[in-house]
Amino acid sequence: MTDPLLDVRDLVVRYGQVTAVDGVSFSLAPGETLALNGPSGCGKSSTALAVLQLRRPAGGEVHFEGRELTSLPEHELRPLRPRMQPVFQDPYGSLSPRHRIRDAVAEPLKVQGRWRPTAGPARVAELLDRVGLDPAYGDRRPHELSGGQCQRAGIARALACEPRLLVLDEPVSSLDPSVRAGVLNLLADLQDDLGLGYLFICHDRALVRHFADRVIEMREGRLTSGQRPR
Numbered sequence: 001m002t003d004p005l006l007d008v009r010d011l012v013v014r015y016g017q018v019t020a021v022d023g024v025s026f027s028l029a030p031g032e033t034l035a036l037n038g039p040s041g042c043g044k045s046s047t048a049l050a051v052l053q054l055r056r057p058a059g060g061e062v063h064f065e066g067r068e069l070t071s072l073p074e075h076e077l078r079p080l081r082p083r084m085q086p087v088f089q090d091p092y093g094s095l096s097p098r099h100r101i102r103d104a105v106a107e108p109l110k111v112q113g114r115w116r117p118t119a120g121p122a123r124v125a126e127l128l129d130r131v132g133l134d135p136a137y138g139d140r141r142p143h144e145l146s147g148g149q150c151q152r153a154g155i156a157r158a159l160a161c162e163p164r165l166l167v168l169d170e171p172v173s174s175l176d177p178s179v180r181a182g183v184l185n186l187l188a189d190l191q192d193d194l195g196l197g198y199l200f201i202c203h204d205r206a207l208v209r210h211f212a213d214r215v216i217e218m219r220e221g222r223l224t225s226g227q228r229p230r
């Protein structure tokens with residue numbers, strides 16, 4: 001059996017007195033899509049933030065590519081962060097309104113010291129093309145794109161990090177139904193090509209059944225089905 005890409009054990013997330021996630025365990029294999037489904041407020045986004053270590057959990061462990069993340073200080077997490085990238089519901093919220101799309105996609109390359117003035121622009125154009133955007137759109141700012149185009153640009157920016165895991169938090173929920181299928185097809189193609197693992201957070205049960213390899217259900221902070229046996 002392949003080692004899991006992500007192995008979450010007894011995760012607890014608290015906001016003050018509120019326990020949003022209460023002992024959640026699951027694992028995700030490389031190249032797998034695991035859907036986390038459940039009603040509004042059940043703790044899906046809190047689970048996503050804790051997996052990404054954007055909110056440090058109050059308890060439990062998050063093993064990613066064999067490293068346990070919750071015990072790592074920020075300076076040791078930093079080099080691992082590019083490998084697990086979020087894609088959030090609001091496509092405009094994840095891109096700075098002031099920056100052109102090409103700069104937003106180039107930024108992770110620059111932050112990671114992988115930007116080369118000669119090859120960099122071509123790499124950005126390649127990433128935009130890979131997500132189905134005309135590279136000429138690189139000149140635009142987010143408000144000059146549709147929601148679907150903007151979500152594609154956000155995915156291009158995530159891909160610039162060369163991730164192994166995408167945490168997709170309601171990635172198509174704010175898009176027109178006509179645009180959703182295109183973005184989901186893109187995600188499926190990228191997974192086939194790159195072997196990415198997806199933690200796919202979605203409240204739409206029909207959609208998760210269609211898109212995911214496996215579904216786990218959450219309610220009031222706990223998994224009600226699909227919990228990994230201990």
Ligand SMILES: Nc1ncnc2c1ncn2[C@@H]1O[C@H](COP(=O)(O)OP(=O)(O)OP(=O)(O)O)[C@@H](O)[C@H]1O
Binds near residue numbers: 015020039041044045
């Ligand atoms: N920053 C916060 N401060 C205090 N409580 C919070 C915070 N974020 C979430 N919560 C609470 O934690 C619980 C879980 O919220 P969370 O957003 O994780 O659920 P969700 O399943 O993602 O909901 P939705 O589908 O509506 O986004 C809710 O009771 C929510 O009110």
